[in-house]
Amino acid sequence: MIVVKDTDEYNSDEPSVITIGTFDGLHIGHKKIIHELLEKSKEQKCKSVVITFEPHPRTVVSNDFDIKILSTINEKKKVLADIGIDQLYIINFTEEFSKQTYKEFVQNVIVEKNNAQYIIVGYDHKFGKDRDGDKNNLLDLGKEKNIGITVVSAKEVEDTIISSTKIRKALLEGDIEFANKMLGRSYSLSGKVVEGSKRGRTLGFPTANLEVEDDNKLIPQNGVYFVEAEVDSSKYYGVLNVGLRPTFNNRVEPIAEVHILEFENNIYGKDITIDFIQRLRDEKKFNSVEELKDQIRADIKEAKKNIKNINN
Numbered sequence: 001m002i003v004v005k006d007t008d009e010y011n012s013d014e015p016s017v018i019t020i021g022t023f024d025g026l027h028i029g030h031k032k033i034i035h036e037l038l039e040k041s042k043e044q045k046c047k048s049v050v051i052t053f054e055p056h057p058r059t060v061v062s063n064d065f066d067i068k069i070l071s072t073i074n075e076k077k078k079v080l081a082d083i084g085i086d087q088l089y090i091i092n093f094t095e096e097f098s099k100q101t102y103k104e105f106v107q108n109v110i111v112e113k114n115n116a117q118y119i120i121v122g123y124d125h126k127f128g129k130d131r132d133g134d135k136n137n138l139l140d141l142g143k144e145k146n147i148g149i150t151v152v153s154a155k156e157v158e159d160t161i162i163s164s165t166k167i168r169k170a171l172l173e174g175d176i177e178f179a180n181k182m183l184g185r186s187y188s189l190s191g192k193v194v195e196g197s198k199r200g201r202t203l204g205f206p207t208a209n210l211e212v213e214d215d216n217k218l219i220p221q222n223g224v225y226f227v228e229a230e231v232d233s234s235k236y237y238g239v240l241n242v243g244l245r246p247t248f249n250n251r252v253e254p255i256a257e258v259h260i261l262e263f264e265n266n267i268y269g270k271d272i273t274i275d276f277i278q279r280l281r282d283e284k285k286f287n288s289v290e291e292l293k294d295q296i297r298a299d300i301k302e303a304k305k306n307i308k309n310i311n312n
Helices: 028-044 057-061 073-083 102-113 135-145 164-172 176-183 199-203 289-311
Strands: 002-005 016-020 047-054 087-092 116-122 148-152 188-194 208-212 223-231 234-243 255-260 271-281
Touching: 016 028, 028 047, 028 073, 028 116, 028 148, 028 176, 047 073, 073 087, 073 188, 102 116, 102 135, 116 135, 135 148, 164 176, 176 271, 199 289, 208 271, 223 255, 223 289, 234 271, 234 289, 271 289
Parallel strands: 002 087, 016 047, 016 116, 047 087, 116 148
Antiparallel strands: 188 208, 188 271, 208 255, 223 234, 223 271, 234 255
16 A cells, blocks of 8 residues: 655646545444445546545544544554555645535545546544534535545434544443444554553563553543454453553553563563454552552453353
8 A cells, every 4th residue: 555645746647536534443434434445436437545634633623622633643554554545645634624515525525636537435524624514515525526426324323323533432431242233343553662660570470551642542431441452463362451550549641551371581672563353440549558469360360261152
């Protein structure tokens, strides 16, 4: 997959089929759109292009934006490359860019820079200044500029129309399994392993403290989770705690720390990825270190039971 960042110098003569969106989470609703994009690009014999924005547009146009993102730009690159998209076109979303009308956006970005022959969008797609453009405006512009338009219907899971907002809500409530159903994969955090207080090692359960790669990345509700960790391209199961370590009263901001099962390597400074599989319990304060250690043993026992179920 070719990655192109929006610059004044970039203009493509090669015809394309495109889709546009923030695609936060790249959930199965988004993938329905992207599948249609790939099918149409084969049919039209054009390259497939996903146009997205960095940073999230609402961080620029909303004064009270405090929603954490589901996907960093690096995570989007990986997922889209795995799907088989030909090109990812990343727009640097600025206040000046946000002032373009939907007609200007279509002409400047879609027609002139990407030579779009066909556009695929979701049923609720909005674009342009103040989000004035919608699917009906796009259909009109398509007729005017001789560009084909396909509007993709909503995707549902358990009678719920999937959206990034609903996935955020599920994660913040600790409902990992429902969030994963909507995503179509396990929710993940990526980052570097940094030194901590080494408290886990003194307890007999060493942990890797994760410094998440993007401060705006959403971290699920505090609690203990059964996870899968990818280290040096190898995968291991583990138990991860998100929280404030209330037994020791030594955190102001939540931290994610993972105990990787049957793993003793020194991984300080390495980049790892954590996939959330199941929430085991709430975070709680224990009356003693021994009580905490007993609970960790119970968490590990539960994790190993899950591993056995996965492997059977």
